[in-house]
Amino acid sequence: MKFSPAKGTNSPMKFSPAKGSNSPMKASSSSPMKVFPISTLNPYQSKWTIRARVTNKSNVRQWSNSRGEGKLFSFEVVDESGEIKITAFNNEVDKFFSLLEQGKVYYISKATLKVANKQYSTLKNDYEMTLHAHSSIVPCEDNQSIPAMNCNFVQIEELENRDKDAIIDVIGICKKAEDVSRITTKNSREVSKRALHLIDSSCKEVIATLWGEEAEKFDGSGQPVVAIKGARLSDFGGRSLSALFSSTIMVNPDIPEAFRLRAWYDREGYAVNSQSLTERRSTNSGSRMNWKTLSDVKNENMGHEEKAEYFSCLATVVYMRKENCVYQACPSADCNKKVIIQHNGLYRCEKCNREFSDFKYRFLLSANLADFGDNQWVTCFQETAEVLLGHSAQTLGQLRETDEAAFDEVFQKANFRTHIFKNRVKLETYNVSSCNQ
Known part of the structure; x- marks a missing residue:
């Protein structure tokens, strides 16, 4: 079993399956074929084979656009070096969907490698694969050196220090699982949701929301350990987490961190007076909204x-x-x-240490708010700015470049409108100067 031994670090954790796993054996893991680590793959290689474990597999989905219609599914695999997303379309869906099982090991070869679309993948890999008619997937005898999952767990107390919309791996005890509720989306589709109250050894709680089938089938009896790989962090009501379509949800996983959490909770965690990072809205009271005037905020x-x-x-x-x-x-x-735009025309991200052929527009909007007694500058991020302006960041970014008059008109229409604002306030210090945000 491979894992990072240091507790409380954010080092990636690789979990190997328990010995004695009964995987179907079509090819031996000691086969003489040359196996490439996932981390070494790139689009310029023509012949390669990987040996990897399926960690996540989607359902088959239908697609339709101006070029036609069809079906697809995707899955994620991991080996000792890393992980990668693989997508199959149409005929390859029929060929491979029933063959692949989550947790099993396979030899995979002759797929097409391309630059990963990070809008649809949260894996830390620059590339992803697409299967085609000549692609090969062969079940392999299980290999204990291949991890069951590659996670970088963040303690719940650390969520306050992470950026909004960050993709987070989290593990905690499910103190409470709320009943399934249903919401209707903008396109009139009904979706199931379920809120989980998670706590870890930092004695902090957070609400994580499951959606769709995961919400329907979740069983919170016995206060299980729940691990979510690839949840999105929100600042809605403080701090909260939401599982994505690409997220992996594990209940009582056979991993060291789960054993440590279970032991902590059974020994002392069940009795701690925990603090939740998520503030729940009350449907019949405004007491949890903490209403203030702008002058109250300054005076207090x-x-x-x-x-x-x-x-x-x-x-x-x-x-x-x-x-x-x-x-x-x-x-x-x-x-x-x-x-940062480079001389070669590409866009460089210093944080990711990568260059991209394109970028996305993001809002970082400064607005001055006023009530009957005072005014205050606030910073509005993506979703809030979109509500105030009535347009997406992509639309505003393009208008700024192509139609300055239309760009100005958007701001003129948005001024002098009244809203209810939920605000986060914290004194920050920058180079010896302080400001409230």
Whole structure:
């Protein structure tokens, strides 16, 4: 079993399956064929074979666009060196979907490698695969050196220090699983959801939301250990997590961190007075909204505590700065850092240490709010700015480059509108100067 022994670190953890696994044996793991580590693959290689374990497998989905229609499914595999996403379309769906089982090991070869689309993949790999007519997938005798999962678990208390929309691996005890509820999406589709209250040894709680089939089938009896690989971090109601289509949810996984959590909770965790990072809205009371006027916020010196504070207010947008309201950001799903254009025409992200052929626009909007007694500058991020302006960052970014008059009109229409704002306030220090945000 391979894993990172240091507790409390953010080192990637690789978990190997328990011995004695009964995988179907079509090819021996000691086969003489040359096996390449996943981390060494690139589009310029013509002949390679990987030996990897399936860690996540989607359902078959239908697609339709101007070029036609069809079906697809995707799956993720891991070996000792890394992980990669693989997608199959149409005929390859019929050929491979029933063959692949989560947790089993396979030899995979003759697939096409391309640059990964980070909008649809959260894996830390620059490339992804597409299967075609000549692709080969052969079941392999299980190999204990191949991990069952590659996770980089973050303690719940650390979520306050992570960027909004970050992709997080988290593990915790499910203290409570709420009943399944159903919501109707904008396209009139009904979706199931279930909220899990997770706690870990940091004595902090967070609510993680499961969707669809995962929400329906989840069983929270016995307060199980729940690990989620690839959840999105939100600042809705403080800090909360949401499972994505690509997320992997594991209940009572056979991994060292789960054993440590179980032992901690059974010994002392069940009795601790934990603090939740997620504030729940009440349907019949405004008591949890922490209503304040802007003058209250200043007079009470909110934001001067060690941890951020939250309040709600009714305020009017007086002015929004158009300058630098959108920026060119890294296109990776788990990164929103500003990119730098290079002499070769590519866009470089210093955080990811990669160059991309394109970028995505992101909002970073400064707005001045006013109520009957005071005014305050606030910073609005992606979703909030989209609500205030009524347009996506992509649309505003393109308007700024192509139609300045239309760009200005968007801001004029958004001014002097009144909204209910849920705010996070924290005193930050920059180069010896301080400001409330």
